[in-house]
Amino acid sequence: MNDSGYGQFCPVAMAAEILCSRWTMILLREFISGSTRFNDLRRGVPRMSPALLSKRLKDLETAGIVTRVREGGASAYRLTKAGEDLRPVVEAVGAWGQRWIETDASLKKLDPNLLMWDIRRNIDPKPMPKTRSVIEFIFGDLPKARQTWWLIVEPEQDVDLCSADPGFDVDLYLATDLRTMTEIWMGYVTAARAKRAGRLTVTGSRELEANLTSWLTLSKFAKVDKLVA
């Protein structure tokens, strides 16, 4: 008998034994967002120790939720069908969080690295120019080392994120502060409203500026209505 679990045959309990251990839900969010490599996953859960990440990946493999596959020399982790089927669970958790967690509580956990990493993987290159576009984010309230971020969008390619100047000409600048950009990303405030309030300044390519809301895709939870302030 496995004494580490809840000792209940109920499917909620059986599932919770796997899904509700520390970091697992966040790890699943990373998988559902498309990460497959150890260090990509790690970037999404920077405060999780690599030892624990390694253990959790093994646990998820044992549970039949991820499979480990060799890709060239490196290994990649991919969701199985059972893992893909967890999408509704993660989305239900996220939707509840967006509805009921107080805005201020979320905004006490600002992190430019996580924000930009999230923005990066949700950029939609389709409405963007058919050449390379470089977008510079400037968080005026942060110390120099974390102030400036570049997104490099090449058509038909994954978007690149840099925190060191890549040396390309910049097509669009977004000058703001970390809290405002996070609020926009979470759907707490619109980009237009932030601009009018003087909390966001957009300069550069007229085209990119004009259709900003079509390529700067927001968090998938941004459309969920909040029910608490």
Next chain:
Amino acid sequence: MNDSGYGQFCPVAMAAEILCSRWTMILLREFISGSTRFNDLRRGVPRMSPALLSKRLKDLETAGIVTRVREGGASAYRLTKAGEDLRPVVEAVGAWGQRWIETDASLKKLDPNLLMWDIRRNIDPKPMPKTRSVIEFIFGDLPKARQTWWLIVEPEQDVDLCSADPGFDVDLYLATDLRTMTEIWMGYVTAARAKRAGRLTVTGSRELEANLTSWLTLSKFAKVDKLVA
């Protein structure tokens, strides 16, 4: 800064800080199933220490998921609107568990107390006689002390569960084993099939026997199709 959490503004992470601590999901299942009193909750999570139960209740109160109210001399815990809104989360977790957790894994965690407690709160008295009905469950494979259970169903009242003979005349007997009854409850096998296989014997009131499937409501996950053996 709260270092105990995940340190991420993402709603999945914010929600998981609350929902994915040990026992919390099972406790929420108990609330959603209708328990409100400390000792009722405790019966649904018998392997959780009362100290931890007490702490989790306080955590849930702080999170705005339950409220503690005085009812006469005793206290009761009730879901708030935010707590009620967790129903889709718990149901998604349970549905995934029913689909993907192997049957044998669940059936290694048999527990007559949990099973009968679950059956008790899902009995539907409406299709039953308008007088008191007493149903005796006999698990022939268990030691004497846990072999026999009585359900006392009075119209318009909560169903009573006893593991000591209440002394009433019995209207219906169900003789089976713990695994079979659990399989029926979980929807792995039908009562009719278990009867044909000689794993369940029903004797007593013809009426109660005839409409057994209408008053013996199965687990709410029984209708979810399994995708693994």
Next chain:
DNA sequence: CGGGATCCGTAAAGATACTG
């Protein structure tokens, strides 16, 4: 550089007993 393993101190959970 990707993908871990090891060691050690702290924090959470389990077991059991007891109380207003």
Next chain:
DNA sequence: CAGTATCTTTACGGATCCCG
């Protein structure tokens, strides 16, 4: 009935190191 108190065990966090 509704919890505390106490002690032990396990899980987790953080730093460091290893290896192809």
